[in-house]
Amino acid sequence: xxxxxxxxxxxxxxxxxxxxxxxxxxxxxxxxxxxxxxxxxxxxxxxxxxxxxxxxxxxxxxxxxxxxxxxxxxxxxxxxxxxxxxxxxxxxxxxxxxxxxxxxxxxxxxxxxxxxxxxxxxxxxxxxxxxxxxxxxxxxxxxxxxxxxxxxxxxxxxxxxxxxxxxxxxxxxx
Amino acid sequence: xxxxxxxxxxxxxxxxxxxxxxxxxxxxxxxxxxxxxxxxxxxxxxxxxxxxxxxxxxxxxxxxxxxxxxxxxxxxxxxxxxxxxxxxxxxxxxxxxxxxxxxxxxxxxxxxxxxxxxxxxxxxxxxxxxxxxxxxx
Numbered sequence: 001x002x003x004x005x006x007x008x009x010x011x012x013x014x015x016x017x018x019x020x021x022x023x024x025x026x027x028x029x030x031x032x033x034x035x036x037x038x039x040x041x042x043x044x045x046x047x048x049x050x051x052x053x054x055x056x057x058x059x060x061x062x063x064x065x066x067x068x069x070x071x072x073x074x075x076x077x078x079x080x081x082x083x084x085x086x087x088x089x090x091x092x093x094x095x096x097x098x099x100x101x102x103x104x105x106x107x108x109x110x111x112x113x114x115x116x117x118x119x120x121x122x123x124x125x126x127x128x129x130x131x132x133x134x135x136x137x138x139x140x141x142x143x144x145x146x147x148x149x150x151x152x153x154x155x156x157x158x159x160x161x162x163x164x165x166x167x168x169x170x171x172x173x174x
Numbered sequence: 175x176x177x178x179x180x181x182x183x184x185x186x187x188x189x190x191x192x193x194x195x196x197x198x199x200x201x202x203x204x205x206x207x208x209x210x211x212x213x214x215x216x217x218x219x220x221x222x223x224x225x226x227x228x229x230x231x232x233x234x235x236x237x238x239x240x241x242x243x244x245x246x247x248x249x250x251x252x253x254x255x256x257x258x259x260x261x262x263x264x265x266x267x268x269x270x271x272x273x274x275x276x277x278x279x280x281x282x283x284x285x286x287x288x289x290x291x292x293x294x295x296x297x298x299x300x301x302x303x304x305x306x307x308x309x310x311x
Contacts, residue, residue, distance in 0.1 A: 061257040086256070088288035145258040
């Protein structure tokens with residue numbers, strides 16, 4: 001009887017120890033993940049930028065982070081570069097393929113983004129929400145020029161950092 | 175302390191040397207004069223810098239001219255007329271990267287001529303523009 005009792009105690013103890021270890025490592029992992037998430041919350045450069053993407057998509061405008069649009073929008077954009085928002089930005093098929101291979105895996109969000117009108121980043125719901133504090137008059141300032149001109153206010157956008165800590169609005173205000 | 179680099183540094187140097195050798199044939203060492211010559215040959219006529227300047231600054235019955243983004247005299251940084259993104263000088267004397275790669279030159283002529291003129295440019299028009307850009311010192 002006492003031997004069985006001892007055994008039960010030992011098994012329970014082992015189970016408890018295992019559970020504590022498992023829980024604490026889970027908590028640690030979550031903590032790490034949280035830290036990681038926090039660090040990358042506004043850092044869109046989780047994947048190093050493809051030099052071809054910087055070269056081809058960063059010549060006329062900032063090389064927008066792929067995470068900003070859903071896969072369907074990107075697919076339409078890269079496969080219709082001849083009519084690219086009013087300009088001919090045509091690319092050869094091999095370049096399009098290579099760009100798409102780099103872009104697409106980055107569009108896998110836990111909650112997929114809805115496809116914005118005209119596949120425009122600036123008409124995305126998240127974009128409107130994130131900029132709701134910006135007064136209409138600010139957008140029309142000549143230095144801002146266009147909502148697509150991220151770097152005017154997001155001074156670290158070229159490095160993939162869109163954190164509000166690095167927002168400097170020309171002419172001041174919000 | 176050894177005067178020789180550590181094995182990892184040696185390995186890195188070996189890899190870098192190999193990469194340099196492998197990359198050498200890929201480098202496009204063309205000059206703007208060579209690229210102008212290609213268009214001159216295709217056109218079969220002599221390029222005219224003043225015609226090139228006029229072509230560059232005209233709107234060709236469309237919305238933009240080349241100078242809308244590159245500036246009337248592209249010896250300084252230009253600005254994309256829609257996005258505001260800065261564009262490096264186009265005149266080779268002010269930007270040594272310009273007109274050094276035929277494929278890149280062809281890509282931009284194709285796109286920008288479609289936007290500005292509404293069609294692709296002829297070899298004579300390309301030669302005129304480059305010959306004018308080469309006069310800017």
